[in-house]
């Protein structure tokens with residue numbers, strides 16, 4: 001079985017039972033001039049994930065392993081957006097540089113060109129931060145016999161963390177790739193990764209993508 005050098009210890013997995021999950025690599029979060037940047041964030045902190053993720057996705061596809069993409073966003077009438085979320089995110093649904101912010105079907109809501117999903121790869125639209133809440137993700141994984149997840153994307157302490165916690169509670173073993181997850185806040189990136197592997201891997205494992213790519217190519 002492939003094994004990756006990771007924190008807090010080696011991560012061993014069955015390749016055909018492992019899905020790569022790419023969280024919310026959307027234009028609204030990553031493009032200069034977009035929503036994320038308009039909130040005062042430095043998108044470079046997220047954009048450094050694009051090159052390693054591209055290499056990982058290419059290797060994962062070449063190995064014939066499953067990839068699932070997610071997008072955070074809402075219906076045009078915002079009927080799936082809790083008023084409490086809207087209250088603290090009043091820009092949701094407003095017109096931004098790339099269309100209505102975090103609204104399904106808008107240019108900014110979609111995944112960046114560099115990481116465009118391939119034909120047949122599921123794209124899970126989620127109204128919340130976690131990829132399991134109010135989505136079909138658990139069913140998709142169960143139908144595919146998936147037991148482990150490689151979790152990547154943005155942002156480390158928000159949608160990645162929430163998804164890893166949801167997955168861990170559902171019994172999936174999660175490997176988070178430090179170079180393929182990004183936060184607008186360097187200190188959250190650092191501590192967010194530490195929290196996953198702490199206490200003997202309380203939520204999962206943390207490794208670097210080259211080690212995983214080498215493991216699936218062996």
Ligand code: TIU
Pocket residue numbers: 023024072129154155156158159160
């Ligand atoms: N995808 C995701 O993490 N959504 C967020 O709102 N992240 C923030 O860091 N704000």
